[in-house]
Amino acid sequence: MKKEKLQSCFVQLVFVAAVASVWEATARAHIFGARSELIFPTLEAIGSAFVKNFASGYAGVSFWIYILNSMKLLLLGLVLGIAGAVLFSGLSVASRVFYYIYNLVVSVFDLIPGVALLPVIIILFGIRPSVIVFLVVHAVIWPMSRNILDGFAAIPRIYVEAGKNIGLNQLELLTGVYIPAATSYLVSGLKVSWARAWRGLISAEMIFGIASCPGIGLYINQMRTNMKNAEMYATLIVIVLIGVLVQYGILEPIETHTVKKWGMTK
């Protein structure tokens, strides 16, 4: 087990180092013509832009403020989205009619990009940070619901029948049978939702920049507008780092202590 972990770490490190060296070689080869340095900066330039982002921020606003604002909106959207998905999927277990409707709603709305809904959202919610929260909820609730619904559908009938036989009511069935049996689906739903929420947040902030609540997406846009490509790439690295931190610091431990411990997945 330990050996496998080491091996996976080693392969991943080699992979990252290889990507970095190919990037650096490409940047140094100036293959994009005279302005190569500007549009395809070297790792050194990106590294110093990374430091500069945190040291000086932009237009008198610290970079930490951008990150904190984004994380705040993201967390709120993520919690609301997951809670909504669990609630509605739970109701789908209780009522067949609700299931038919919700199944259709999930299939339809999962296909609609959040940013395409912006005009409607502006009219409904006004112009405030809650619009971004709404877009994050939209990014999370449908894939999460789809995973939960599929997870519930995959539970062997015999478990549900056994639960009914010992006299569980609908709520007890949900918490005692459906949710534990579908945990592996819930965990993979969490992973997908987290990534969708993160992406949804950044694209919403890029389209809809609120100066009184500036987020990472707005920062990327400002760097693009000012032709500061190294700073822009450095910001993308920050996005990836936060994503990886959540993936390995929060989501993996959850997986290890639930489905892996219970022997539901490898």
Added chain:
Amino acid sequence: MRRKISVTAALTLAAVMVTATGLPAAAEAADTSVNLAFQYGLAYAPLTIAKEQKLIEQAYEEATGKTVEVTWTQMSAGADINTGIASGSVQVGFMGVGPAITGCMSGVGYKIFMNLSGQEHGLMSNREELATLEDLVNSDEQVALVNIGSIQHIILAKALEHAGFDAHALDANLIAMKHPDGMTALESGNVACHLTTNPYIYKEREDMEASGLHEIEGISDVWSADNSFIVGVCSAELCEEDPALYEALCQAFAEAIAYINEHGEEAAKITCEFDGTTPEEELQYLEAGTYATETSGVFELATFMAEHDFLDTAPESFADLAYENVEGN
């Protein structure tokens, strides 16, 4: 052995990923093609004329006897056009004077080769208590405009300074959203003010009585329709290496501008289709704009931008921003 395989696999995947992120644009076909990038709106009307009447192709053929293949690409932001020109995949771009100045001063490798148009800007509000810029500065109401750091933002900063306030006094009140989204937000009462341009500013003025809007004065005093709004930029390579094509571009767009000024009705019939208006509306909007090849106020604007943190390096003279043939300032 297995380790070797996984390392090779990782290396190959890495190489594929990096090369996939951006190969250099395909080699251009000989000396007879040019890629132009522009954005959406009435301010770009002369481009539609040049495109529909094939003015560039004709001008180049008359001058050299050779043919040129012109590719037009519509992009959504000046920043994207800047990247396109820096990478060499686009040679000529049309954009707001703000990003054009930023591009000239951050080494994208182009300069302004002509002015395209000037358009009226205005600040509309749906809150009765906001009558002047001073009311706005003293409130925490929000102002929607197309982007932080955009030409509209710079014009607002200029107007604030002109009215005796700090140029950045309203920075924390800004909301960046596209012109049509901003209009929706203003008319539904979700944002207090909207700083916008042709045709949205005229649409909002038309709706003034019905939707209870009014205009906050002070914007067009500092930047009118006679000042440069959209300019054309051309890569240094094209300007130096293919002077005949450069000449043809200048001539074609000058003809297109003259066509709009002299044959407004015919021009409106051509461009209305692309702007989604009727020919009558289109003519009205075209007449409200200024279409001219001479720039106006560009150097002054760049100096203002450098003084107020919109630009890192200040230009020393107009020659840092525009090629020799450009008339104006």
